[in-house]
Amino acid sequence: MTTAERETLFNESINALKKTGVRITPQRRAVLKFMIDADNHPTADEVYKALSPEHPGMSVATIYNNLKVLKNTGIIKELTYGDASSRFDFNSDKHYHIMCSSCGKITDFHFKGLEAVEELAANSTDFSITHHRLELYGLCKECKQAED
Ligand SMILES: [Zn+2]
Ligand SMILES: [Zn+2]
Numbered sequence: 001m002t003t004a005e006r007e008t009l010f011n012e013s014i015n016a017l018k019k020t021g022v023r024i025t026p027q028r029r030a031v032l033k034f035m036i037d038a039d040n041h042p043t044a045d046e047v048y049k050a051l052s053p054e055h056p057g058m059s060v061a062t063i064y065n066n067l068k069v070l071k072n073t074g075i076i077k078e079l080t081y082g083d084a085s086s087r088f089d090f091n092s093d094k095h096y097h098i099m100c101s102s103c104g105k106i107t108d109f110h111f112k113g114l115e116a117v118e119e120l121a122a123n124s125t126d127f128s129i130t131h132h133r134l135e136l137y138g139l140c141k142e143c144k145q146a147e148d
Contacts, residue, residue, distance in 0.1 A: 031066040041087040100140035
């Protein structure tokens, strides 16, 4: 993404937040900006560690609360993994995740053909499909090399 594209996303997200009547605080702007720039699906704790030097007044609870607000507005997605802490992802285009079973890194990938799965499921079960979740697991490049 270019800087201009990130800026457009930022402004669009701020407008979406304003429409829901949410107050735009400096913390909220900082969390939003961080999430647009992040490509590593951070946990609330990681967002906190990254932002706390510049925003010493922020607690993990503030970060978490801000992430929830962004989630409720549909700006970011929460990825839950059983009892492990949630990760957050800026909700740009539709994509899938592959997770490293050794270091926990999550990487995006795109695969258009999977949209047909929803149609197939709808036709064969009479459900109306709202969404689906698909995750792949394996070893990332770094962990693969470490094993050799
Ligand atoms: Zn790994
Ligand atoms: Zn993602």
